[in-house]
Amino acid sequence: MTRIILPVVVASLCLATWAAAHSGVKNLNVLERMEAMKVTQENTKVLGAMAKGERAFDIEEAQAAAAEIARLARKTPALFEAQEMDANSEALPVIWEQFDDFTGKSLALQAAAKTLSISIETEADLRAGLGRIGAACKACHKVYRK
Numbered sequence: 001m002t003r004i005i006l007p008v009v010v011a012s013l014c015l016a017t018w019a020a021a022h023s024g025v026k027n028l029n030v031l032e033r034m035e036a037m038k039v040t041q042e043n044t045k046v047l048g049a050m051a052k053g054e055r056a057f058d059i060e061e062a063q064a065a066a067a068e069i070a071r072l073a074r075k076t077p078a079l080f081e082a083q084e085m086d087a088n089s090e091a092l093p094v095i096w097e098q099f100d101d102f103t104g105k106s107l108a109l110q111a112a113a114k115t116l117s118i119s120i121e122t123e124a125d126l127r128a129g130l131g132r133i134g135a136a137c138k139a140c141h142k143v144y145r146k
């Protein structure tokens with residue numbers, strides 16, 4: 001019995017957490033771009049935990065996290081291309097008034113993350129790269145997110 005019930009309980013718990021995080025978001029395009037940002041954040045947290053010494057420094061894990069951030073940053077302009085809105089979205093309409101600049105800020109993050117993923121050797125590289133990645137997130141959020 002337990003063997004059958006447990007996965008169902010775990011699955012519904014995960015679903016509940018996921019739904020709570022984006023409660024009320026009905027627009028699937030908006031959900032998709034929010035999900036991409038969430039995965040970006042999770043990967044940034046992996047790097048952050050390593051930089052703070054809360055997680056063991058591991059070059060391969062750091063490379064993978066940075067590469068994932070770069071991959072999602074490259075996808076960001078396509079995810080935002082359609083001017084989709086939702087009551088729960090934090091995106092500002094100015095994104096679509098200056099989409100070239102928005103794209104440039106996505107590519108700046110991609111470049112910072114990619115550079116880290118291919119050049120990281122030491123913890124100092126990690127900290128410097130994470131600083132540049134964090135600055136790239138902020139540069140965009142400051143202008144384009146509520």
Ligand code: HEC
Nearest residue numbers: 034037040041044089090091105106109136137140144145
């Ligand atoms: C080119 C612009 C841009 C860059 C670069 C960017 N973001 Fe975002 N981010 C946004 C916008 C716009 C939203 C709001 C999306 C919405 O609510 O529709 C957002 C939303 C988010 C959210 C909230 C998602 C949710 O669940 O609602 C998180 C977390 C986030 N970003 C993390 C990051 C992190 C971490 C980085 C850097 C590694 C980053 N972002 C880089 C534009 C950007």
